[in-house]
Amino acid sequence: MVWDLPTRLFHWSFVASIIGAYVSGENDATAAHEYFGLAAFGLLVFRLIWGFIGHETARFSSFIKPLGLIVGYLVALVKRTAPHYAGHNPAGGLAVIALLSIMAAMAVTGLWTGDDILYEGPLTAWAPELFADWAPMMGNWHEELHIVVIPIVALHVLAIIVHRLWLREKLVSRMISGRDFEADTPSPIDTRRTRLGLVLLAVCLAGSLSLSLLTPSY
Numbered sequence: 436m437v438w439d440l441p442t443r444l445f446h447w448s449f450v451a452s453i454i455g456a457y458v459s460g461e462n463d464a465t466a467a468h469e470y471f472g473l474a475a476f477g478l479l480v481f482r483l484i485w486g487f488i489g490h491e492t493a494r495f496s497s498f499i500k501p502l503g504l505i506v507g508y509l510v511a512l513v514k515r516t517a518p519h520y521a522g523h524n525p526a527g528g529l530a531v532i533a534l535l536s537i538m539a540a541m542a543v544t545g546l547w548t549g550d551d552i553l554y555e556g557p558l559t560a561w562a563p564e565l566f567a568d569w570a571p572m573m574g575n576w577h578e579e580l581h582i583v584v585i586p587i588v589a590l591h592v593l594a595i596i597v598h599r600l601w602l603r604e605k606l607v608s609r610m611i612s613g614r615d616f617e618a619d620t621p622s623p624i625d626t627r628r629t630r631l632g633l634v635l636l637a638v639c640l641a642g643s644l645s646l647s648l649l650t651p652s653y
């Protein structure tokens with residue numbers, strides 16, 4: 436197994452929540468947007484914790500690599516000699532951090548974003564006192580940042596295609612099944628840890644979705 440079940444469930448539900456949030460956000464479908472955005476937020480909280488307590492390949496420590504290794508990997512990629520990794524490769528690890536950070540910035544700023552008409556974000560009443568214009572500032576960032584969402588996702592999908600065509604690595608099927616037939620030493624899976632991950636995923640999602648109860652109604 437390369438990817439444990441909680442990491443795979445995280446990935447594909449995250450894809451659905453980001454696509455849902457983007458489409459509903461662009462189409463002013465505020466009620467649906469709140470649920471998709473909050474689901475993305477909960478999934479991100481799960482991924483943050485799982486990055487410390489998950490199985491080996493899911494841990495940040497296994498895929499955050501020094502710059503030298505990242506550059507070395509990219510050079511090898513161009514020469515078509517890049518080694519196969521049972522987990523994220525050094526450049527992929529950096530891309531994962533970028534993807535997670537941008538989506539986290541979107542999800543967090545969304546908590547204070549309103550539509551200037553009938554909707555205020557769930558945490559609008561809890562703005563830090565230090566910043567007078569906290570909610571409008573978060574709303575501005577939400578609007579400014581959304582333009583990087585499509586480019587970073589496009590880059591991610593392009594990278595997966597390059598791996599398939601250039602290095603002949605089948606990364607999508609292993610993100611679905613968790614199995615990697617190209618890796619020599621599959622990482623062991625601990626059933627209890629997997630169960631813990633599934634419970635954590637459910638708790639994070641339930642907690643984040645229930646933030647919608649705080650949204651002011653007019």
Ligand code: HEM
Binds near residue numbers: 442482595610
């Ligand atoms: C909204 C769109 C998407 C987002 C936000 C996204 C985000 C991510 C993130 C955060 C990871 C890291 C997984 C982890 O360690 O937890 C990842 C990995 C991955 N994603 Fe996506 N993803 C998206 C769409 C897709 C699509 C459409 C595909 C399939 C074509 C895909 C295939 C993969 C694969 C294969 C990996 C594992 C890469 C590896 O083996 O190193 N993703 N994605």
Ligand code: HEM
Binds near residue numbers: 469543546581
């Ligand atoms: C990763 C998660 C999220 C993504 C990708 C996302 C994406 C977007 C996008 C693309 C827009 C349209 C921006 C524009 O065209 O100006 C938008 C607007 C909006 N988002 Fe989000 N969003 C996310 C999370 C949230 C959350 C958690 C909330 C609140 C609970 C939220 C509240 C809003 C509101 C109220 C608007 C409308 C702003 C306006 O009409 O001026 N978003 N979002």
